[in-house]
Amino acid sequence: MLDEDGYFGKEIAAGYDDSAADMFRPEAVGPVVDVLAGLAGDGRALELGIGTGRIALPLARRGVPVHGIDLSRAMVDRLRAKEGGADIGVTIGDFATTRVEGEFSVAYLVFNTIMNLTSQDAQVECFRNVARHLGPGGCFVVEVMVPELRKLPPGQNAVPFHIGETKWAFDTYDLATQAMSSHYVTVVDGRAEHWSIPFRYAWPAELDLMARLAGLRLRDRWEDWARTPFTGDSPRHVSVWEKPAG
Template identity: 45%
Template sequence: MSSSYDVIGNPSFFGRVWAEDYDSETELDPTPAVDFLAQLAGGRRTLELAIGTGRVGLPLAARGVPVEGVEGSELMAAKLAAKPGGSDVPVTIGDMADVPVSGRFALVYLVFNTIFNLVDVRRQADCFANVARVLEPDGAFVIETYVPAPSHFPDGKRVQALWADAESAAIEVYDVDLAAQRFVSQKVIFTADGIRLKPHAERYSFPGELDLMAERAGLRLAERYESWDRRPFTGSSPGHVSVYRPM
């Protein structure tokens, strides 16, 4: 029997729920990430896992980096392809944990907490192993995630007000399995036309867990920063950008 995690964590389901307004809801400046990744890529073959609508991949390609992508949602990939330059970025539809591509890459990367979209810890480990398989000997695997803070979810629950105006309001409700490090969240949007639900699921991992997955895959932590601007990572950092390289 399928669980809520299996359904909500499916990339096709994610695309059906989020693709239509994904760009407007993630209006994050990609420039710091693109600057960081372009320097690592050095103009060599690069792969973005869960490339989505191309928020990072398209401006990176515009820098002259040969970018390819893996994406689990055909709807998200179609959004990318419809953008200027999008049709020039090869995208493989498939599970990012499988890294279903051929050949070797100088750089593979996953941004915006997306490795946590793999809601099974074994699949997160598979992702590391399959990235190691396609990396050049001097290549790099870069991930960007938040640092989990279970204290934000007393008793595994949280309700958060997002906005309220004359025409709409929204809340986000979290149900967290603290032992399994997984959660289902539901963004509930109220408008005059009715109620819209936007569910999401994640399996969060702490930095040390990710380092262990990397080590078991034959990768080592080479660099870790708090953010794309290479701010030093500390015990109070809310997030991290980590660079892994083959041992």
């Protein structure tokens, strides 16, 4: 059952940092912050889905003023409890439509968070919302997976991504609607617990069209934050769309 925090309530928020521990490692965070700080320059950064501050906190420590939007008060409470977290402004709301004051040099959505918007309309509205927040020459950065449909043989709709003795995780796909869900099964004291969260996947070309509808144009696309060239075999992409200066 969902509450006001959506799919990231108190129980999920309490274990979020541990469950995504690899993404909190300095070697994972550093390149992200380097790119975003470079794009922000002397301006401000807007993080959509700020969560517990994995990127916002180190970016702020680099001297970039950061403001966040997040639906989950439970996740933001975790951010607030961290050193420097109380100094970051956060607006509670749906990042597809929530407006905040001021103008930003860069806005960003990382770690597949664009897929938390589970309809094409919501994803389109997100791009439009970001464009309204960006100043001329500002950039919108999205990090997201490339759908793993090549791993699906005919008649199968599930792709496992973690297999362990007491934990399993897999994604299910609906190719007709581009809906997908991530499922997590954990065995505790011989009893299985299941948790799932819905997503909507989108191809890079589809995201480019959303950007064009919002008045943004593609500036860069890489496989990762180290600017590895994006190819047909890349499992994810980091895309940068720019708001024209004129």
